Amino acid sequence: MCTIARVQAGATLFLGEPYSYDGAFAGTGHAALYLSGVCAASPLVLRHCLPGETGIVLSRYRGIGGYDWIAIPLIPYLYAVEKPEDIPLFADKKLVAFLRDQYRRNHLEAVVPDLPDDRTPDGAWYQLIGASYLRTIYAFEIETRPEQDDKLIRTLNDAANHQRWKLVTANCADFVRQVISFYYPHSVHRSIIGDLGVTTPKQLARTLSKYSRGHPELHASTFAIPQVPGTIPRSKRVRGVLEVMLTSKKYMLPLFLFHPFAAGTAVAVYVGHWHYNPGKNAPILDSKDQLGVALTSADRRVLQNRLEELVQTAAAGAYADGRHWTSFRADAVPALDHFGGPTLQARVGAEIMSVGITRSNILSSLVGSQFAAALMEARLREELKSAAAKKTARADVESDLALLKQLLESQPKESASTGALASGSAALPSSASQ
Incomplete structure (x- = not known):
């Protein structure tokens, strides 16, 4: 890095x-x-x-x-x-x-x-x-x-x-x-x-x-x-060892019940000296190996609104909904593309679908872009959860929104592969991952 x-x-x-x-x-x-x-x-x-x-x-x-x-x-x-x-x-x-x-x-x-x-x-x-x-x-x-x-x-x-x-x-x-x-x-x-x-x-x-x-x-x-x-x-x-004792019931309750003086001393020490974040x-x-600021609460609200707007205005068939994405991911077999980049492969209807899952290969093929868009939406929703936002660089979310927009625009009309979503996906033989 x-x-x-x-x-x-x-x-x-x-x-x-x-x-x-x-x-x-x-x-x-x-x-x-x-x-x-x-x-x-x-x-x-x-x-x-x-x-x-x-x-x-x-x-x-x-x-x-x-x-x-x-x-x-x-x-x-x-x-x-x-x-x-x-x-x-x-x-x-x-x-x-x-x-x-x-x-x-x-x-x-x-x-x-x-x-x-x-x-x-x-x-x-x-x-x-x-x-x-x-x-x-x-x-x-x-x-x-x-x-x-x-x-x-x-x-x-x-x-x-x-x-x-x-x-x-x-x-x-x-x-x-x-x-x-x-x-x-x-x-x-x-x-x-x-x-x-x-x-x-x-x-x-x-x-x-x-x-x-x-x-x-x-x-x-x-x-x-x-x-x-x-x-x-x-x-x-x-946490430290003392924090484990004071925040875990299996340690805290016996300590306070049978050693209240020791417990009080431990609390004083923890509050006074050991509350280090x-x-x-x-x-x-971030994903470009640069150091950036974490999302603030205000950032999170703005970026969530932008995500919802992107998804709601996407053309019909431009991305797989949550149910189809979950089904595809469950059935998919991890594999490597010709350049060694990770992909997911599964049979969707009569078609074998290969979806790039890195920044370098997710745009490599229009076939499967609906699932690639669903992957990006899933990533963004994870990044924008309140707990995760504090550990997420704003630059990454901005970049991810731009990538999702590009994927959604790559298939403005329903394609044959999109129509195959209704028939579900099926797992490939395990040899596909070799």
Whole structure:
């Protein structure tokens, strides 16, 4: 990403919102570190970046090949594709699973091999790629020096890379804390009170932000990478350990019933010191890799009205209604076009329909443009929901409205393929996705 990967080398803390509340410290999210000056000869061997390369994301994982850390290039880490132009406009679980498996088979077989019958393995490997389909990520960037990158590359390449993950003492945030401290000692630390001594992603962001304010020479910046619109549940607000206790009934009620003094102290500490919002006033990374402002309430109302006007004035048959779009998406098989861009394929009546789902291929064919328009409408409605609007760049919504208008105008009259909507869609054989 051009905005993230600058000429000057940098280290960027990725604070990922939680997408599941399972686990002992549910809601604390995930921590990873993006290094724009460090690349990977393989997922397990680091090297210097060549001109034009965008660096890697480094994190600690549990149960993936027995390794402690794994390095993934930036774009695949975020979107499970290799090129920015192949990022889908709208995603569901079926598409994300397809993109992840395609990337795994092409680049991660040494770490996550096929099962004996060539099937896709289960396990936590999915965490390696496609993070932005699951969560919004807050980025906290500081500058580094090439000699610091040199030293880190040598240190990690020379040390044994064996699994060290432990929930309380060696989790993903502990690994990131150690690497950031490698660059800038004492810049980040755990919280004995606020997180009961457990290193959390939110605490890393808080302490790194504080450290950066005292060191303006690091040219720190903060921004948000929004979750890709789609049917996958939206990620939740990131919390610390103490916040989990005070906002979760399974922890809060026993604490107040049996330890009211401790509970009162915890509330005072939280309100006084730990109410930190990592995404407050953060600019949003848009689809053109530029940082822009999030939608305001007034923006949202204006843009919603423009969307409704576009849909209501569209020519008959210019787009598939919600019922037909949902049916098409449910039956469609993810596939790749001749250029490697993601598409959806399904049989509509007697016709095999292929719909581009990225900015680079959604206009590639008039056939299927009704479903492409429906996809854009679905994306826009997700972006304009009140919770999502706070994490959506206004420039993206403006661009999406223009693209929807172009799609609606591309088929002003009802076509044969539109007429086939009434007969419904049917799934293609699974081989279509290969």
